[in-house]
Structures are given as structure tokens and as C-alpha cells.
Amino acid sequence: MAETPEPVKKLLREAQTAYRDAVALQVENRDPTRSWDDWEAATAALLLVSWAEGAVATLKQAGVPLQVPTDVQVTQFAKLQTQVAVGPTTIDLAAQFRAGPAREVVERYIRLFPMTRERWNKLIQHALQAAGEMRDDEAANALDMILERSPNLRTLVQSKPAPLPQDAPDEVRIRRTPAVQAAVQGSFFVTGMTDEQVEQTRDLLAKVIRQETTVSVAGKKLEELGIGDFVEQATLATGTDLTQARLETVYRTNLNRAQTQGRLDICRDETVRKFVPLMIFRSTKDTRTRETHRAMDGFVATTDQIDSMGIAAPLGFNCRCSWSPVPIATAVTRGWCDEDANPIYEAIKRHNGRRQELIDKGQVPDEGFISG
Numbered sequence: 001m002a003e004t005p006e007p008v009k010k011l012l013r014e015a016q017t018a019y020r021d022a023v024a025l026q027v028e029n030r031d032p033t034r035s036w037d038d039w040e041a042a043t044a045a046l047l048l049v050s051w052a053e054g055a056v057a058t059l060k061q062a063g064v065p066l067q068v069p070t071d072v073q074v075t076q077f078a079k080l081q082t083q084v085a086v087g088p089t090t091i092d093l094a095a096q097f098r099a100g101p102a103r104e105v106v107e108r109y110i111r112l113f114p115m116t117r118e119r120w121n122k123l124i125q126h127a128l129q130a131a132g133e134m135r136d137d138e139a140a141n142a143l144d145m146i147l148e149r150s151p152n153l154r155t156l157v158q159s160k161p162a163p164l165p166q167d168a169p170d171e172v173r174i175r176r177t178p179a180v181q182a183a184v185q186g187s188f189f190v191t192g193m194t195d196e197q198v199e200q201t202r203d204l205l206a207k208v209i210r211q212e213t214t215v216s217v218a219g220k221k222l223e224e225l226g227i228g229d230f231v232e233q234a235t236l237a238t239g240t241d242l243t244q245a246r247l248e249t250v251y252r253t254n255l256n257r258a259q260t261q262g263r264l265d266i267c268r269d270e271t272v273r274k275f276v277p278l279m280i281f282r283s284t285k286d287t288r289t290r291e292t293h294r295a296m297d298g299f300v301a302t303t304d305q306i307d308s309m310g311i312a313a314p315l316g317f318n319c320r321c322s323w324s325p326v327p328i329a330t331a332v333t334r335g336w337c338d339e340d341a342n343p344i345y346e347a348i349k350r351h352n353g354r355r356q357e358l359i360d361k362g363q364v365p366d367e368g369f370i371s372g
Contacts, residue, residue: 008049015042017210019138019247021306024206026143027157027239035335043254044131048123050255062325064275114264121310127258134254146242152235153242156201208236249289257371258312263323267303276301277341278326278348281313292363293321299355300326300348302337309359316366 022035059062075257082230144339204218213221219233283289283300293315306312306323315323331337335347349356365371 011042011045011049015046015251016247018042020210020243022139023143023146023243024209027202027206027209032139032221033240034136039138040131040135043134043307044124044127046251046255047127047130047258050258051123051127051262051265055266056262058266058325059272062272062276062327079116108260130254130258134250135290137195139252142246145244149242150235150238152231153205153239156198156205156231156235182270196349197225197230200225201227201231205236205239206242211240215240234258249318253314254282256314256319256322259321263325264303264312267325274341275328276325277328277337278331278345279306279323280326281311282322282324284320289320292318292358292366293319296321296355296358296364299352301352302343310371311359311364312371314369315364315371316369319366 018035022032022039025032025035025078143157147157149314162306196317201222204213204221207213208218209213215233215237219228222228222233222236237348264279266272267279278300281296281301283293285294285297296315299311301309301311313319313323315321326336328337328339328341331341332339334351335344336351337343
């Protein structure tokens, strides 16, 4: 497997930092807008990278020559259109893609994969739109999804009540006493944590999520503040682990999807189809692979069939499966197509055998997951 280019690693690190900071700001009840903006910009570039990585890898695997077409104007990075409309907003690509690691990433893939200016600008639009949708979803749901997996974290982050107004009636004030709170709101009130202690613990949790401090250092601080008896270090560790797990799920699913689209998009090209008439499904063969995904390994299809059946990888959240090109020589040898790259569907159907039943019965993609 090829080494990940340093510009891509740098961009991924920036994206991870922005994501952690956005979640931490939400934990602190502060405005995370700027951090979500930074994450969206980095994510758009990473989606472009993944698309191009898939396209270039497919061309190389299938032995398709990478050459500049003579009948079109090939994009030069310096000449890219800089204004792209995404919904009601106009985004300046000069700011998005010509600064820092994003520029290095984009330049790298334009050199590897020549394309027309029109197509490149469309890809940028798609990447920005997809990143915007991801940002909206994560900003609205990420913290809540993280807290769902840990009742202790939810109690901690959401336990501080709003200040009482001066004229609050006595029955409301009674409901706010520690004894009543202990009965209705969970372990942090049971242990007698004050509002100030809750706030200090939330601040420590945010620092751990940002990786500004370690769990062990934060745990010692809890003890110094007199909170160590109320909140275990494990609660802080859970917070940062779940944040990282959420980010990995989002990226593994969406970057895999972008890479698959790059593979399929390039194979839809009429010229490339002469070199790559078919695609074959490859599952990751380890203990984490779902049985249905493992059983799909080796399924052969045209790009049109993949689209119509809705089985573009990933086939579920965290899916690591992919589609690989079947070069013309291999397809002819196996009897899956003729020498003019025309698929022989009966032969392909015999080869796929019972794999097709998984699709027909709705077992792939995973239930509730929309592929492609």
C-alpha cells in the first residue's frame, strides 16, 4: 500500500484538530462555528483527495495510460475558477484550496490525473456541498450521539441547570435542592457535586478532547480540586475516545464513499471502459468484516449495474470494502466479456452465483444505510 503523502497527513491532522475543538466548545457551551468552518474546509479537500486517489489507483491497477488528452484544455491550478456557488453561498476557492496543505494536495492530484477545467470545478462543487452537509449533520448531532453512548458523560455535560430567576416560586426552588436533584438527575448530583465542580470537570473534559492535556494529568487535577471522588478518570477517557471514534466513523465512511466514486466515475468514461469493462467487489478479510460483506467478495458487475443496484462501497458505516477494476485481458480470459469489452451477462451471472441473493434480499447494503 502506498505511503500517504505528507500534505494529506497534515490536512487530516488539521481536520481532526478542528473537529475535536468544535466538540469541546459544545461541551463548554461556547460557540463552535469557527471550528466547524475549519473542519468543513479541510473535509472538502479530503473528499477531493479520496476521489482522485480512487480514480488514479484504478487507472494504474488496470494499466490505463495516464496521459494528457490533446483535444481538451487541461486544468492548470493557477487558472482555476475561484468563485463557486454552493446553495445560497458563494465560496472563494482561492481561500479554500490555495492556502496551506490543501493547495499541495490539490496540485498533487491535478498532476497525476489531468482533467478539463469544467469537470474539476464540478468536482470541487460536489466536495464542498458534501462537506457542508457533513458539517451540518455533525454540528447538530455529534455531541448528542457521543453522549448517548455514555450516561455518565451525558449527566456531566448536561447536568448544570439554568440560573433561577429572582422571582422563582418556592416549589421551583425546592425542586432545585441537592436532595431532590439527587433523586431525579443522576450520579453527579447524588455524589454532591456543586455547580462549580461540574463546570471545572467539563472544562477538564474539553481539554482532554482537544488533547491539550492527558487523561492522567486531568485525573490528578480532579483530585486536587476535590472532584476525584465524584468523577473517575475513565469518564474523561470515555469522552475523548468516543469523540475520536465518532470522527473515525464519519471519515472512514465518507472518504471510502468518495474514493469509490472516483473509481466508478473514471470507469464510466467511454475511453476507460475499453480498458476496464467490469469491476469486482473486494471485502477486507479480517475478524471485523461483516459476514454479508465477506460473502460479497468477488462479485462482478458493470458500473451501470453497481449504480442501479445501489451497491457502491461502502455498504455500511465503517465499511472498508471497495471496488477494484477488472482489466480487459482478465475479463476476456475469465469469459466475462468479449474482446470488444462487451459484457457477457450470463457468464457474469453464473460467476456471481448466490452473491446476487444478498442484494435481492436486501442484505446489502446494511439495513438503513444508503450506499453511493
